[in-house]
Amino acid sequence: MDRELTPAAVESRLTTRWLGRPLQVEAQVDSTNSRLHEFARRGAAEGLVLVADSQTSGRGRQQRQWHSPPGTNLYFSVLLRPEWPVGATPPLSLAAGVALAEAIGPLLPAAPVLKWPNDLLFQGRKLAGILVEAQTDRQAVRYAIVGIGVNVNQESFPEELAERAGSLRGVTGQSHDRAEVLARLLGALETWIERLQSSPAEVLETWQSYAPWIGRPIAVTMGQATLTGTALGLTPDGTLRLRDAAGREQVILSGDVEQAAY
Numbered sequence: 188m189d190r191e192l193t194p195a196a197v198e199s200r201l202t203t204r205w206l207g208r209p210l211q212v213e214a215q216v217d218s219t220n221s222r223l224h225e226f227a228r229r230g231a232a233e234g235l236v237l238v239a240d241s242q243t244s245g246r247g248r249q250q251r252q253w254h255s256p257p258g259t260n261l262y263f264s265v266l267l268r269p270e271w272p273v274g275a276t277p278p279l280s281l282a283a284g285v286a287l288a289e290a291i292g293p294l295l296p297a298a299p300v301l302k303w304p305n306d307l308l309f310q311g312r313k314l315a316g317i318l319v320e321a322q323t324d325r326q327a328v329r330y331a332i333v334g335i336g337v338n339v340n341q342e343s344f345p346e347e348l349a350e351r352a353g354s355l356r357g358v359t360g361q362s363h364d365r366a367e368v369l370a371r372l373l374g375a376l377e378t379w380i381e382r383l384q385s386s387p388a389e390v391l392e393t394w395q396s397y398a399p400w401i402g403r404p405i406a407v408t409m410g411q412a413t414l415t416g417t418a419l420g421l422t423p424d425g426t427l428r429l430r431d432a433a434g435r436e437q438v439i440l441s442g443d444v445e446q447a448a449y
């Protein structure tokens with residue numbers, strides 16, 4: 188049963204100390220990330236979470252849209268005010284990926300897969316995505332926003348997504364309480380964001396434990412270019428290492444792993 192997605196429904200299940208305190212739920216926004224940028228500029232405190240039942244302009248990575256219909260999925264953004272110098276920003280998206288895998292994995296019949304840079308997949312279908320955006324000045328990160336979309340109870344997708352997208356309901360055959368899934372996710376996010384400070388190697392290691400495609404052939408698209416080779420793993424700052432056909436090691440800062448033998 189999907190109870191209503193209200194602050195009270197989420198808060199009654201929330202185990203966090205600071206994340207999601209406070210938590211704001213809106214029926215509809217353009218994009219929870221865009222709205223949270225406005226809150227952050229006006230001085231909102233670390234830990235604020237903005238959740239929307241639907242988004243009219245949900246944003247994905249690489250200027251893509253995030254399909255955000257009402258009454259069925261989770262779309263939320265988290266405000267962080269970390270004390271990180273510019274250029275030494277730990278890989279927040281990896282911590283968020285691990286949190287997604289650890290929170291959602293127990294709801295699935297088998298372990299999910301993390302696809303670089305930050306998609307959560309099950310049997311090749313994308314269940315969730317992460318969009319991290321940081322605002323920096325010359326010296327420091329002023330704030331960071333972690334936006335997450337999870338396909339929870341959606342039963343069918345538009346034609347262009349139908350082959351690649353999936354939902355928790357599609358995988359498990361039952362509907363899930365969005366407030367409960369969100370509370371679990373926020374708990375895992377708090378844990379893994381804190382661990383990024385205390386034990387970054389553990390974040391990297393755990394992320395890679397959800398990536399069975401490491402050690403196998405992959406293709407990475409970067410704009411018009413495609414690079415093929417063997418995935419070697421991630422660097423500590425979250426970039427992808429690949430051995431190309433000529434045997435050279437390449438480090439990829441941004442792109443999409445398009446084919447992976449998993």
Ligand code: BTN
Pocket residue numbers: 217218219220221242244245246247248249251253261262263264305306315316317318334335336337
């Ligand atoms: C991706 O896989 O391309 C990232 C998708 C991120 C979507 C979420 S939904 C909540 C938050 N608000 C947005 O506009 N985008 C993120």
